[in-house]
Amino acid sequence: MNIGIIGAGQLGRMLALAGYPLGQRFVFVDLDADAPGAQVGRIIPGRFDDPAALARLAEAVDLVTFDVENVPQAAAEAIAAKVPFFPPPAALGAGQDRLTEKALFAELGIPTAPHAAVDSQAGLEAAARQVGLPAILKTRRLGYDGRGQLRLQAAADLDGAFAALGGVPAILEGFVPFERELSLVAVRSRNGETACWPLAENTHEHGILRQTRAPWDDPQLQALAERHLRALLDRFDYVGVLTVEFFLLEGRLLANEMAPRVHNSGHWTIEGAVTSQFENHVRALLGLPLGSTAAVGHAGMVNFIGRLPALEDVLAIEGTHYHDYGKAARPNRKLGHCTVVRASAAERDEALRRLEALA
Ligand SMILES: Nc1ncnc2c1ncn2[C@@H]1O[C@H](COP(=O)(O)OP(=O)(O)O)[C@@H](O)[C@H]1O
Numbered sequence: 001m002n003i004g005i006i007g008a009g010q011l012g013r014m015l016a017l018a019g020y021p022l023g024q025r026f027v028f029v030d031l032d033a034d035a036p037g038a039q040v041g042r043i044i045p046g047r048f049d050d051p052a053a054l055a056r057l058a059e060a061v062d063l064v065t066f067d068v069e070n071v072p073q074a075a076a077e078a079i080a081a082k083v084p085f086f087p088p089p090a091a092l093g094a095g096q097d098r099l100t101e102k103a104l105f106a107e108l109g110i111p112t113a114p115h116a117a118v119d120s121q122a123g124l125e126a127a128a129r130q131v132g133l134p135a136i137l138k139t140r141r142l143g144y145d146g147r148g149q150l151r152l153q154a155a156a157d158l159d160g161a162f163a164a165l166g167g168v169p170a171i172l173e174g175f176v177p178f179e180r181e182l183s184l185v186a187v188r189s190r191n192g193e194t195a196c197w198p199l200a201e202n203t204h205e206h207g208i209l210r211q212t213r214a215p216w217d218d219p220q221l222q223a224l225a226e227r228h229l230r231a232l233l234d235r236f237d238y239v240g241v242l243t244v245e246f247f248l249l250e251g252r253l254l255a256n257e258m259a260p261r262v263h264n265s266g267h268w269t270i271e272g273a274v275t276s277q278f279e280n281h282v283r284a285l286l287g288l289p290l291g292s293t294a295a296v297g298h299a300g301m302v303n304f305i306g307r308l309p310a311l312e313d314v315l316a317i318e319g320t321h322y323h324d325y326g327k328a329a330r331p332n333r334k335l336g337h338c339t340v341v342r343a344s345a346a347e348r349d350e351a352l353r354r355l356e357a358l359a
């Protein structure tokens with residue numbers, strides 16, 4: 001099959017790398033002829049919302065998926081009218097607006113942080129009275145890697161905050177004093193089969209994922225998170241990989257956000273699980289049997305942000321798997337990651353300490 005991917009970032013590139021052994025071929029749409037996916041597939045030049053480029057993609061392939069979350073739902077629906085498009089455009093749209101996303105969670109009985117819509121400075125002040133401080137003001141749309149967010153500690157921080165965030169529709173979320181951040185990656189195949197990987201524990205720095213450790217072994221939380229993911233999968237008759245980020249607070253899981261795609265916190269599955277999120281996404285699109293999502297050991301993943309360490313230094317740590325996305329270095333840009341898998345959590349954590357010293 002020829003599989004089209006909107007966006008040729010590292011996620012698209014890793015999807016293609018996982019799909020080639022299954023005999024699939026890949027074509028991307030991306031503005032950047034030198035994007036990470038360009039080294040592993042043909043690029044149709046264009047933005048992710050360029051109707052002409054998307055129409056060319058739909059003509060060139062048997063089905064379409066995406067590695068960027070901001071493909072407009074209407075553009076996705078236009079493609080879906082021509083060729084199968086997964087995950088479903090409705091799921092894509094649901095995750096694009098933090099307010100409607102939270103309404104969806106509430107409808108499905110998935111708890112979240114307290115929050116309120118903000119459309120003006122006066123609205124921000126009212127929201128702060130309702131939600132309390134400290135809180136985080138986030139743009140409803142287009143935020144990623146901690147961008148489009150302002151932390152508000154005290155009443156004085158409210159002054160001018162709505163304008164400082166660009167004066168765009170926003171949401172105020174109560175700050176969750178979480179003990180951990182966990183995420184669950186799940187997959188549903190075209191034939192209806194579903195599977196979830198073990199929970200992963202994530203550490204962020206300045207809003208950007210820095211480190212993931214998996215599996216996070218807590219059968220009760222695992223069952224709870226799986227229940228939430230399955231509710232979402234069912235809701236959309238979903239096909240492909242879906243991720244939800246959670247805060248863990250006093251034994252409760254609060255959903256932070258969902259991503260209707262493979263996810264950075266699932267990169268550990270390439271070497272740390274029987275089947276990776278990327279391979280199972282491809283299997284799901286094609287209606288193939290899903291592979292086992294079981295962990296094969298204790299995995300740790302470190303992101304390389306803004307700077308790649310020397311390859312020889314990283315590879316000197318036995319058993320390290322290095323992933324260079326082929327991007328130009330820029331501050332706060334995810335350039336690559338590496339993963340270690342060890343027989344015990346203690347050995348994994350020791351390897352992570354050595355990797356962190358290099359990253
Ligand atoms: N309500 C909150 N309370 C506490 N920390 C938060 C909250 N919202 C976001 N964060 C922190 O900021 C990070 C990035 O925020 P997130 O909403 O996931 O945006 P992005 O789309 O940029 O990933 C989270 O992983 C978490 O560490």
Ligand SMILES: [Mg+2]
Nearest residue numbers: 145245256257
């Ligand atoms: Mg996030």
